[in-house]
Amino acid sequence: MGRAPCCDKANVKKGPWSPEEDDALKEYIEKNGTGGNWIALPQKIGIKRCGKSCRLRWLNYLRPNIKHGGFTEEEDNIICNLYISIGSRWSIIAAQLPGRTDNDIKNYWNTRLKKKLLGRRKQSNFNTKETNGIEENSSSNSLSNSALERLQLHMQLQSLQNPFSFYSNTSLWPKLHPSQEKVIQQSLNDSSNSNPLMQGQKDEFYKPITAIGDLLQQNGANINAPKVIGHLENTLNNSSVPFIANSGNNTPMYSSSIVEQTTNMGLQQACTLQITELDDILNNRTTMGSYLPQEEQNMAEFDCFREMNNGSKDNSSLIWWSNVSDAKSATTSSWDSSTTPTLMPEGMFHDYELGYSL
DNA sequence: AACCCTGGCAACCGCGTATCA
DNA sequence: ATGATACGCGGTTGCCAGGGT
Known part of the structure; x- marks a missing residue:
């Protein structure tokens, strides 16, 4: 036997x-x-x-024809795109790079490529954590540090490189549960909706958001699909959610969870809006395409989205808030995602901060 | 010169899945 | 159908070289 x-x-x-x-x-x-x-x-x-x-x-x-080291820019791009799409499935990534082994790519990612990408990100979370003197605990933090890092990297890279990714391709967006559609619809019909932001701190919160939208429009930014342009960071609990520039009116959107948290804590102290993508958008750059079959990519993107929502399978946490017109466009399928995939120009990982404090 | 630190990389470990008797 | 083992994969470890103090 x-x-x-x-x-x-x-x-x-x-x-x-x-x-x-x-x-x-x-x-x-x-x-x-x-x-x-x-x-x-x-x-x-x-x-x-x-x-x-x-x-x-x-x-x-x-094995014959093995290549060691000397990764090219093109290989970097492929690795990044595939990591964004499918995560650390090194054997699959290696299959796309002749002569490269999964171990080699894994080592290259862990020792160089990840640092190349993440190293430019501001470490403000750690500083504010110290100065605030507030010790976060696992229960109050919606994401673990590692998960948050992966999430941020996912979103940062997705927004930089992949026009077919979840955030850039509305065909990949989840179908909303009827109850969610209802909530959105209510927000359309009621200008004083139940979003906590709309109750007292709305104007204060919207001021910088509107300013960013204005800036995008004034500079003729043309966003063909929803695009992450930065993150709203809650410096009290070290969480972060994406800010997504909307198609059409270029007005940023944000998710409901951070709205609730930050409103409870006081917007002025709790939040920093970091715009990492503005110049790319204003330059109207196009980005690189995907190397994955659509179906597999869908699955990967949904994994990422689920993680962003604290691993919850409860779709009720997937409501996206925006202002009235944003909500409407976000829940319809009128997005133009027919972006032509091209190679990203040099400086694809450029990262800077506008440092918008709310 | 000696020691320490860090980064890169080869190799190992452990786990999930496939396969076989 | 079941249990044991092989296989394949991703995560982790440990060694070594190079740079800094």
Whole structure:
């Protein structure tokens, strides 16, 4: 019953491979193939290695046509786009890059590419956390730090590069639950709707938002699809939500969760609006396309969106707030997402802050 | 020169899935 | 159908080289 044991863990060698071991493994596989059984391979070759170790060594190092290092700008772009779309599925990403191994790409991402992208982001969250002297706890924080980082990176990169991503392609936006449609519809019909922002602090909150919208319009910004242009950061609980410039009137939108939180805490102290995308938008740059089939991309994008909503499967948390016209356009399918995919020009990861304080 | 720190990378580990008896 | 093992993958670890003090 079952298969033969894998290998005798006590009698296998660990650590770096010697040239002799490499030669033996390479010679054997080139002559005989793997035989479909990695576990039995070391015995046949006569080396004291685990079959898994042999497989790894062959795939990551000895296999013909392997490339090491020297990643090109194009490869960077492909890796970034695929990471945005599907996350850390390195084997799939590696399949798109001939000669690259999943391990190589994973290492490259973790040691260089991620830093290249995230390193430019402001570390203001940590500073404000200290000065405020408020210790956040896991229950009050809607996202873990790692999840938040991934989310922010997802959204930052999506907005920078991928016109077909969730935020840039309304065909990927979730269908709203009827109850949500109802809420939006109510906001359309009632200018003094129940959004907490509309109750007292509306004008104060909207002033900078309107200013950004005006700036976009005055400069002739042309956003063909909803686009993340920055983040509204709640400096008290270290959370962040995207600000999305709207198609048509270029007026930024934001999600309801942050509205509720920040309104409760007091907008002046709690929020900083960081606009990271403004010059790209004003320059009307186009961005790079996706490398994934539409269906798979949809799934990946929904994962990201779910995470943004605290992993909740409850669609009631997926209501998007905006001003009246935004809400209308956001819930219809009239977006023009026919952006021509082109390579991003140099400086694709440019990041700056307008430092809008509310 | 010696020590420490950091980044890069190869290799290992553990887990989920596929496969086989 | 079930249990054991192999396989494949992503996350993590540990070593080493290079730079800084």
